[in-house]
Amino acid sequence: MTMAEKIDDTSTAKRKQVRSSRVPLSVAAGILWIVVIVFLALLADQIAPYQYTALDLPRRLAAPFTPGHLLGTDELGRDVLSRLIYSVRISLVVALCATMISACFGTAMGFAAAHFRGRIEQLILMLADFQAAMPFLILSLSVLAFFGNALPLFIALMGLYGWERYTRIARSLAITASAQGYAGAVRQLGASPSRVYLRHILPNISSTLIVSMTLTFPEIILMESSLSFLGLGVQPPMTSLGNMVGYGREYMTSAPWIMFAPALLIVITTLSISLLGDRLRDRLDKGLQ
Amino acid sequence: MTENIVELQAISKSYATRRGLFGRRVPVRAVDEVSLSLAKGQTLALVGESGSGKSTTGRVALGLERADTGCVLFRGTELPAADTRAWRRMRAQMQMIYQDPLAALDRRLTVLDQVREPLDIHEIGSASERNDKALAMLGAVGLNASHAGSLPSELSGGQRQRAVLARALIMRPELLICDEPVSALDVSIQAQVVNLLMDLQKEMHLSILFISHDLKVVRQISQRMAVMYLGRIVECGDTKDLLANPAHPYTKALVSAVPVAGGRTRERIILTGEPPNPAARPTGCAFHPRCPVARPQCASVSPAVTTLSNGRSVACHAVEIAPTFMGAEA
Numbered sequence: 001m002t003m004a005e006k007i008d009d010t011s012t013a014k015r016k017q018v019r020s021s022r023v024p025l026s027v028a029a030g031i032l033w034i035v036v037i038v039f040l041a042l043l044a045d046q047i048a049p050y051q052y053t054a055l056d057l058p059r060r061l062a063a064p065f066t067p068g069h070l071l072g073t074d075e076l077g078r079d080v081l082s083r084l085i086y087s088v089r090i091s092l093v094v095a096l097c098a099t100m101i102s103a104c105f106g107t108a109m110g111f112a113a114a115h116f117r118g119r120i121e122q123l124i125l126m127l128a129d130f131q132a133a134m135p136f137l138i139l140s141l142s143v144l145a146f147f148g149n150a151l152p153l154f155i156a157l158m159g160l161y162g163w164e165r166y167t168r169i170a171r172s173l174a175i176t177a178s179a180q181g182y183a184g185a186v187r188q189l190g191a192s193p194s195r196v197y198l199r200h201i202l203p204n205i206s207s208t209l210i211v212s213m214t215l216t217f218p219e220i221i222l223m224e225s226s227l228s229f230l231g232l233g234v235q236p237p238m239t240s241l242g243n244m245v246g247y248g249r250e251y252m253t254s255a256p257w258i259m260f261a262p263a264l265l266i267v268i269t270t271l272s273i274s275l276l277g278d279r280l281r282d283r284l285d286k287g288l289q
Numbered sequence: 290m291t292e293n294i295v296e297l298q299a300i301s302k303s304y305a306t307r308r309g310l311f312g313r314r315v316p317v318r319a320v321d322e323v324s325l326s327l328a329k330g331q332t333l334a335l336v337g338e339s340g341s342g343k344s345t346t347g348r349v350a351l352g353l354e355r356a357d358t359g360c361v362l363f364r365g366t367e368l369p370a371a372d373t374r375a376w377r378r379m380r381a382q383m384q385m386i387y388q389d390p391l392a393a394l395d396r397r398l399t400v401l402d403q404v405r406e407p408l409d410i411h412e413i414g415s416a417s418e419r420n421d422k423a424l425a426m427l428g429a430v431g432l433n434a435s436h437a438g439s440l441p442s443e444l445s446g447g448q449r450q451r452a453v454l455a456r457a458l459i460m461r462p463e464l465l466i467c468d469e470p471v472s473a474l475d476v477s478i479q480a481q482v483v484n485l486l487m488d489l490q491k492e493m494h495l496s497i498l499f500i501s502h503d504l505k506v507v508r509q510i511s512q513r514m515a516v517m518y519l520g521r522i523v524e525c526g527d528t529k530d531l532l533a534n535p536a537h538p539y540t541k542a543l544v545s546a547v548p549v550a551g552g553r554t555r556e557r558i559i560l561t562g563e564p565p566n567p568a569a570r571p572t573g574c575a576f577h578p579r580c581p582v583a584r585p586q587c588a589s590v591s592p593a594v595t596t597l598s599n600g601r602s603v604a605c606h607a608v609e610i611a612p613t614f615m616g617a618e619a
Contacts (some may be wrong), residue, residue, distance in 0.1 A: 181392045182394055182396070188353060190379075203397050204395065209616065275320075
């Protein structure tokens with residue numbers, strides 16, 4: 001092989017690499033959608049044409065594209081588009097807070113298990129197994145039925161969703177790092193446990209945890225929707241995506257738009273976040289090699 | 290004789306392993322009644338095959354793990370328990386070098402950050418002083434400013450080991466424990482790192498416990514050496530003397546396995562039998578199933594360590610009865 005051929009060869013290889021590192025269309029669309037959704041949630045007050053509780057009784061169950069009501073109205077004449085925009089805000093806030101709580105709590109438990117080992121580790125792993133074995137929907141149903149459902153309680157409950165995954169990931173990675181890797185070396189330098197875990201282990205495992213968060217996030221949106229659909233989640237007059245689907249189901253035959261708009265939004269949003277998470281996993285794993 | 294920087298007094302350490310899913314817990318004696326001492330400014334080499342407990346001995350000497358019985362004296366006082374404040378403060382005086390430098394470094398931090406880290410941890414000097422000190426230390430191990438700003442993954446194996454060395458030495462420790470520091474490196478790089486280690490030792494009056502299975506490196510770097518077999522020291526003495534006149538049959542076999550330049554002049558002793566398994570330790574002398582000079586007594590009675598007149602200590606029944614090397618009479 002001559003030099004020129006070799007150079008040519010490497011340049012094609014490079015071009016191939018560039019092509020593979022370009023963001024695929026589906027992922028780009030997903031990111032764009034997430035940006036739009038976040039934008040909607042942040043500026044709901046400015047964007048929504050009506051308040052989500054504003055009634056327009058003369059025009060109840062108006063079909064989509066009615067002048068003044070782009071996506072139609074529901075059984076009380078409330079604008080579906082406005083309600084949708086406010087629902088996105090509530091659902092995102094619930095899902096975001098819950099994911100954060102779940103990630104922080106789970107990771108802390110994982111680190112505690114890795115640090116103390118022995119009985120504490122057994123106990124934490126037992127709790128994680130319990131969490132994984134227990135159908136979460138039933139657990140939350142019973143908690144909400146007993147304690148009523150204020151929004152903070154609801155968010156805290158959703159924050160319990162999926163913590164065991166972070167615990168397992170954080171525990172196993174921290175143990176590996178301490179056994180013979182960088183964390184053991186830093187401990188040996190005299191670093192306090194908080195320094196070892198927060199400055200060294202956490203940044204090193206954060207990519208894995210972030211990917212795990214993108215998996216939990218849509219699941220929490222779906223869980224919130226299911227609970228709201230069953231009437232145990234977000235309570236009227238407050239509105240959320242699942243809540244809209246739940247109350248819209250009574251009019252499924254006569255006014256399907258009440259239910260389809262939020263349902264479609266749930267599908268597209270969760271799909272977008274999953275696509276983004278998939279992409280992140282590919283990228284961040286590559287970065288670690 | 291100068292004072293001992295570290296002294297291991299009859300330390301034992303065993304781990305519990307489970308055999309099979311429902312098996313009973315079987316204790317495995319990794320280190321069994323090991324006594325060693327390292328004089329200030331000297332290098333003691335600890336050799337033995339894998340599983341002989343040399344790394345565990347190193348970790349116990351450093352206080353990373355606590356011995357089940359026996360005690361570790363560092364400059365005459367016993368080591369505090371691991372992960373206590375006092376133990377953490379002592380880290381400045383005793384450090385460790387690892388076999389795999391890439392695993393021992395944090396991949397996300399630059400070399401400078403990591404070399405500076407001990408100063409940050411022990412809060413020494415201001416931020417700019419720490420940087421200067423770290424750069425100076427990197428210079429001392431042969432790394433320049435451009436290396437300082439790079440990530441561990443951007444360096445070669447030898448450079449990484451130099452970075453680990455810089456991080457270990459920046460606090461000017463008195464004791465350095467090297468756990469197979471060069472076995473993951475190329476032979477040419479090995480020589481560089483070993484030479485660097487010896488230069489730094491002279492400069493900083495370091496005492497080194499050098500754990501290795503490479504007798505060539507051991508011969509070059511150490512003044513005294515100890516040979517371990519299945520958690521016990523079988524022979525200990527002056528490195529040159531020990532390599533020239535090994536007394537214990539296991540040491541003899543080890544020494545005979547080292548290739549000699551310019552043709553083989555010694556007869557090679559080839560050991561037969563199973564390689565040692567700490568979970569199924571033979572009775573009596575642990576080496577007797579593979580020993581070419583084993584006698585009936587060896588299978589039942591564990592040989593005591595006897596000190597010969599030239600400072601050599603050996604644990605072997607055969608040697609006690611008939612010293613086979615000239616040094617014994619001297």
